[in-house]
Amino acid sequence: xxxxxxxxxxxxxxxxxxxxxxxxxxxxxxxxxxxxxxxxxxxxxxxxxxxxxxxxxxxxxxxxxxxxxxxxxxxxxxxxxxxxxxxxxxxxxxxxxxxxxxxxxxxxxxxxxxxxxxxxxxxxxxxxxxxxxxxxxxxxxxxxxxxxxxxxxxxxxxxxxxxxxxxxxxxxxxxxxxxxxxxxxxxxxxxxxxxxxxxxxxxxxxxxxxxxxxxxxxxxxxxxxxxxxxxxxxxxxxxxxxxxxxxxxxxxxxxxxxxxxxxxxxxxxxxxxxxxxxxxxxxxxxxxxxxxxxxxxxxxxxxxxxxxxxxxxxxxxxxxxxxxxxxxxxxxxxxxxxxxxxxxxxxxxxxxxxxxxxxxxxxxxxxxxxxxxxxxxxxxxxxxxxxxxxxxxxxxxxx
Numbered sequence: 001x002x003x004x005x006x007x008x009x010x011x012x013x014x015x016x017x018x019x020x021x022x023x024x025x026x027x028x029x030x031x032x033x034x035x036x037x038x039x040x041x042x043x044x045x046x047x048x049x050x051x052x053x054x055x056x057x058x059x060x061x062x063x064x065x066x067x068x069x070x071x072x073x074x075x076x077x078x079x080x081x082x083x084x085x086x087x088x089x090x091x092x093x094x095x096x097x098x099x100x101x102x103x104x105x106x107x108x109x110x111x112x113x114x115x116x117x118x119x120x121x122x123x124x125x126x127x128x129x130x131x132x133x134x135x136x137x138x139x140x141x142x143x144x145x146x147x148x149x150x151x152x153x154x155x156x157x158x159x160x161x162x163x164x165x166x167x168x169x170x171x172x173x174x175x176x177x178x179x180x181x182x183x184x185x186x187x188x189x190x191x192x193x194x195x196x197x198x199x200x201x202x203x204x205x206x207x208x209x210x211x212x213x214x215x216x217x218x219x220x221x222x223x224x225x226x227x228x229x230x231x232x233x234x235x236x237x238x239x240x241x242x243x244x245x246x247x248x249x250x251x252x253x254x255x256x257x258x259x260x261x262x263x264x265x266x267x268x269x270x271x272x273x274x275x276x277x278x279x280x281x282x283x284x285x286x287x288x289x290x291x292x293x294x295x296x297x298x299x300x301x302x303x304x305x306x307x308x309x310x311x312x313x314x315x316x317x318x319x320x321x322x323x324x325x326x327x328x329x330x331x332x333x334x335x336x337x338x339x340x341x342x343x344x345x346x347x348x349x350x351x352x353x354x355x356x357x358x359x360x361x362x363x364x365x366x367x368x369x370x371x372x373x374x375x376x377x378x379x380x381x382x383x384x385x386x387x388x389x390x391x392x393x394x395x396x397x398x399x
């Protein structure tokens with residue numbers, strides 16, 4: 001595999017770490033700033049809002065930039081955001097810094113996927129893209145637990161400085177290992193935005209939002225769930241997050257394999273599994289082994305359905321690959337913001353630490369219903385198209 005692909009994987013590892021590490025350090029961060037855990041969810045939501053704003057806007061603004069220059073610029077912005085987060089003197093300034101950090105996320109993965117495919121030899125493009133995205137899975141297994149450990153020992157600010165150091169390493173690797181890349185496609189912006197008006201694409205993006213809002217409603221508050229409701233020792237939290245991260249990694253590989261064989265049924269099946277696992281947390285929370293297995297089930301199902309949903313959106317979008325990729329990233333992070341906000345509302349209402357998971361199950365169930373409707377509409381469209389091209393009956397004239 002070309003060294004440039006490994007550079008992209010390192011960058012994905014850094015980005016994935018900064019995205020997900022707040023889920024494990026939220027109690028530490030909230031205590032340091034003197035805010036409630038529910039209000040601390042705004043720190044998580046701000047990153048998601050940054051992705052939602054940055055994914056389409058930066059994709060369009062930089063559409064004519066050489067891709068290597070674009071990747072470098074996005075990583076510089078990523079570095080600035082993490083340093084600002086570590087230096088934030090107040091909770092409100094930390095929230096703003098997290099918004100800045102989220103801006104390059106979607107555009108990076110859109111451009112990075114195209115660069116990885118370009119660097120790979122013929123017949124290995126999908127493997128190159130998967131290798132880059134593997135950095136995200138590795139972040140959940142290694143980066144997030146390491147970040148939680150750093151926060152527990154040295155303070156949460158050092159966690160984001162460590163992430164900034166990872167980003168700097170990735171920046172150097174991109175500069176050294178990625179050759180000059182062609183400019184992005186000129187023109188065609190209106191044509192790509194027309195993709196967003198297709199009903200099936202809009203419906204599928206809505207499924208993405210509801211499906212992952214359920215995941216983030218739960219995982220935004222997973223640290224207090226484990227340490228307070230389930231009474232795990234806070235010192236074991238990094239190990240628990242490693243186990244959950246392994247579930248995410250397994251889910252990513254499982255989802256890709258199953259989706260290759262039956263894309264739409266895979267999405268429906270994994271959404272059903274995800275909704276069930278989230279609902280079960282309210283039952284299993286008082287048992288340490290049971291709640292851990294249930295959370296791993298959420299991780300497997302959530303990260304299994306993610307690549308399948310992204311593939312489905314790309315399939316429906318046809319030629320509008322760049323903006324479709326950005327739109328999926330935006331949808332994932334609308335879900336991040338929505339899930340964290342809704343879970344926080346449940347906590348503010350005094351419904352208990354398992355309430356965000358019940359809210360999440362409801363979100364996913366709504367997405368499942370929409371996905372079934374989307375599949376039905378697609379089948380109806382296929383039957384209609386088949387009827388229009390069907391051979392004429394004997395004796396009938398052809399048009």
